[in-house]
Amino acid sequence: MPAKHPPRYLDNHATTRTDPRVVEAMLPFFSERFGNAASIGHSFGEDAARAVETARQEVASLVGARPEEVIFTSGATEANNLALKGLLSTSGNRRHLVVSDIEHPSVLDPVARLARTGCRVTRVGCDTTGQVDPAEVAAAIEPDTALVSVMWANNEVGTINPVAEIADRCVDAGVVFHTDAVQAVGRIPVNCRNVTAGLLSLSAHKIYGPKGIGALVVRRSSQRIRLLPQIEGGGHEAHLRSGTLPVPLIVGFGTACRLAADALESESVRLAGLAKTLAAGIGERLEGVHINGHPDDRLPGNMNLGFEGVDGDALQAGLKRIAVSSGSACTTADPGTSHVLAAMGVPETLSRASLRFGLGRFNTEDDILAAIDEIVETVERLRTTTRPG
Numbered sequence: 208m209p210a211k212h213p214p215r216y217l218d219n220h221a222t223t224r225t226d227p228r229v230v231e232a233m234l235p236f237f238s239e240r241f242g243n244a245a246s247i248g249h250s251f252g253e254d255a256a257r258a259v260e261t262a263r264q265e266v267a268s269l270v271g272a273r274p275e276e277v278i279f280t281s282g283a284t285e286a287n288n289l290a291l292k293g294l295l296s297t298s299g300n301r302r303h304l305v306v307s308d309i310e311h312p313s314v315l316d317p318v319a320r321l322a323r324t325g326c327r328v329t330r331v332g333c334d335t336t337g338q339v340d341p342a343e344v345a346a347a348i349e350p351d352t353a354l355v356s357v358m359w360a361n362n363e364v365g366t367i368n369p370v371a372e373i374a375d376r377c378v379d380a381g382v383v384f385h386t387d388a389v390q391a392v393g394r395i396p397v398n399c400r401n402v403t404a405g406l407l408s409l410s411a412h413k414i415y416g417p418k419g420i421g422a423l424v425v426r427r428s429s430q431r432i433r434l435l436p437q438i439e440g441g442g443h444e445a446h447l448r449s450g451t452l453p454v455p456l457i458v459g460f461g462t463a464c465r466l467a468a469d470a471l472e473s474e475s476v477r478l479a480g481l482a483k484t485l486a487a488g489i490g491e492r493l494e495g496v497h498i499n500g501h502p503d504d505r506l507p508g509n510m511n512l513g514f515e516g517v518d519g520d521a522l523q524a525g526l527k528r529i530a531v532s533s534g535s536a537c538t539t540a541d542p543g544t545s546h547v548l549a550a551m552g553v554p555e556t557l558s559r560a561s562l563r564f565g566l567g568r569f570n571t572e573d574d575i576l577a578a579i580d581e582i583v584e585t586v587e588r589l590r591t592t593t594r595p596g
């Protein structure tokens with residue numbers, strides 16, 4: 208049961224609250240409009256199928272793709288698995304892939320499995336701001352490279368990668384480019400017409416949609432991409448992902464995409480302003496605070512700060528009035544360390560004392576002012592109790 212005074216939620220890179228307008232759009236599809244979108248012999252099924260196609264258009268439109276290129280999955284984890292394992296299962300003798308060090312575990316873990324089953328993997332690093340260098344990616348491509356996977360924007364430090372350039376290098380080399388666009392979509396413009404990625408992974412719950420639905424965009428324009436389905440049985444979603452379509456979730460995803468498109472410009476300005484206020488407010492009152500990530504090329508609403516002279520676990524435990532994340536919310540194996548901050552060369556003590564703030568649609572300036580007070584008071588308290596004298 209939620210607490211009487213829940214903390215202010217500043218963890219919108221982990222997940223977002225489903226927008227009430229999204230919930231409203233979904234509700235009829237649990238009750239009177241409950242048809243199976245594959246049962247098109249009667250009006251219930253036809254109604255559901257139409258709703259799915261409307262949502263498919265809304266998702267496609269947000270990323271500049273064509274509706275038939277959107278393959279619904281259970282989320283981005285599944286989309287990433289389908290992209291990586293699906294492609295490497297059809298690539299014949301081309302068994303090499305290139306992936307960056309800062310990817311989400313839903314990319315790194317399937318890549319590790321592919322490596323165990325005979326694929327060769329080249330990992331490319333990032334600079335101290337968390338950005339991947341297109342020249343380094345190009346240099347890692349070999350004659351038998353089948354796929355390059357580099358995320359559009361990082362979920363911990365918010366750094367935006369030069370994906371258009373990376374995609375061009377891949378196209379020049381005849382290699383498919385996959386990008387995990389989960390954190391970028393709905394926060395910054397993501398347009399398949401400008402970035403020649405062959406495969407893009409998306410997730411609804413990061414953009415005020417429901418959990419349990421996402422998509423893999425499989426572009427049909429540029430290279431011919433063949434994927435082996437990872438879930439079979441019925442041939443749904445162009446034979447790439449079988450299973451009865453979760454119509455309410457798909458409707459919610461489509462609605463979330465439409466709302467995100469409408470608010471993209473104004474929200475990005477507002478959230479970037481709030482993130483700046485947060486960093487400046489903390490920086491004015493505390494010494495020894497480091498901004499992790501790129502100074503400019505970062506997601507609006509993201510702020511990742513490292514605090515000198517405090518223990519990371521004590522810092523996280525001490526924050527009662529705000530919900531934020533240590534940089535590595537998505538890693539269950541060792542929650543204290545961040546592979547992203549390590550790849551950027553952030554020392555481990557600072558990495559352990561780093562917090563990720565993800566500001567979102569429902570945050571106000573009041574939340575930011577409360578967060579500044581909470582952080583400053585907690586860090587000061589911890590510094591006086593742990594430092595001699």
Ligand SMILES: Cc1ncc(COP(=O)(O)O)c(C=O)c1O
Pocket residue numbers: 220221281282283284285311313358361362387389390409410411412420421537
């Ligand atoms: C960059 C990135 N990729 C993939 C995922 C996984 O998405 P989903 O929760 O839809 O499986 C996340 C979620 O944490 C993410 O931040």
